[in-house]
Amino acid sequence: MQPYAPVLPSSYVPNTSNATINMDQVRELQANHVRNDAELQEVKLAETRADQDLWDSLAEIFSIIVTLDELEKAFLKDAIPEAEYTEICERALKQYRSILADDSVARAFVGLEEFKAEWGLEAPRATERIRVGMPSTTMTASSSAPHQAPAATGITSGALIAEATQDFITFLDALRLGMLAKDQLHPLLTDVIQSANKVTGGADFENRGKIVQWLITLNQMQASEELSEQQARQLEMEITQAYNGFKSILT
Structure with a gap:
């Protein structure tokens, strides 16, 4: 594995008069x-x-x-x-x-x-x-245009919607197939929020917050730790609700 040390680009110099970070x-x-x-x-x-x-x-x-x-x-x-x-x-x-x-x-x-x-x-x-x-920008939905998706942009917009839809379906299918471990579910749910954000521009939609809360819950589990049957049922219900909320802003 190559050493990795993420660094901030040199162009990121504070642009406010009171900023002190160099x-x-x-x-x-x-x-x-x-x-x-x-x-x-x-x-x-x-x-x-x-x-x-x-x-x-x-x-x-x-x-x-x-x-x-x-x-x-x-x-x-x-x-x-x-x-x-x-x-x-x-x-x-x-x-x-x-x-x-x-x-x-x-x-x-x-x-x-x-x-x-x-x-x-x-x-x-x-x-x-x-x-x-997750980044704070992923956690907090934009309030500039709640419950409203950005204007359609033809083929690109259609591709992003298809990707987000597939990510929701993939996650729900994984749950129904009995995939309950943190290291199985967290990456899939991360894909869901990221692809949904691409479509909505980060704007809020009904039950979006439940996706974020489940991401936090999963993130705090051990890699091999599994959800209980009750948790899995609750997760499936709430992500289905979020999926329906996502679809509602596309109409």
Whole structure:
């Protein structure tokens, strides 16, 4: 696995008079953290290739947490466009989950709070973003045009609607086939909200919030943890309601 340290593009410099974030300094700090960690690990900790890979993965997690925290600060200061924030945040969260899917890394990591304590991290904004498991732009529906889809754009619009419809159906079919584990359902439900957002432009629709709440619930489960039968039935009902709400704004 290639080392991954998401960084904010150099163009993301705060554009408000009171902004204090210097993104070049942020990237340099991140690079120093990763470089210093790697040097310490090579000298003191890594005795085998497996050990080195493990410490590389933990260093990547450290870098992702630092980057997410700075990304959230930049977004709050309007120093980064929503689309760019969403893209970087989604990529960082996906990489974070991917690294921790390795059992040996997960055991060494223990948990987010334990990892932060061990390495002297606070990162409150990154902590909340990881807890939720999605960008704030995905969680919060736009109120500019509630219950109304954007104007149709011909073939492109039709393709996006078809993709979102298929994602809803795929998720519901997975539930009916007995796929109840977090690592089975979370990616599929993420596809649902992302494809629905492409169609609606992030505008609200009936029961959209239930998709978001279930994403948060699934994100906080262990990878192999499964929903109970009662939870699965409730999830199927609520996502069906959200699907109907989505369809209602297309008419």
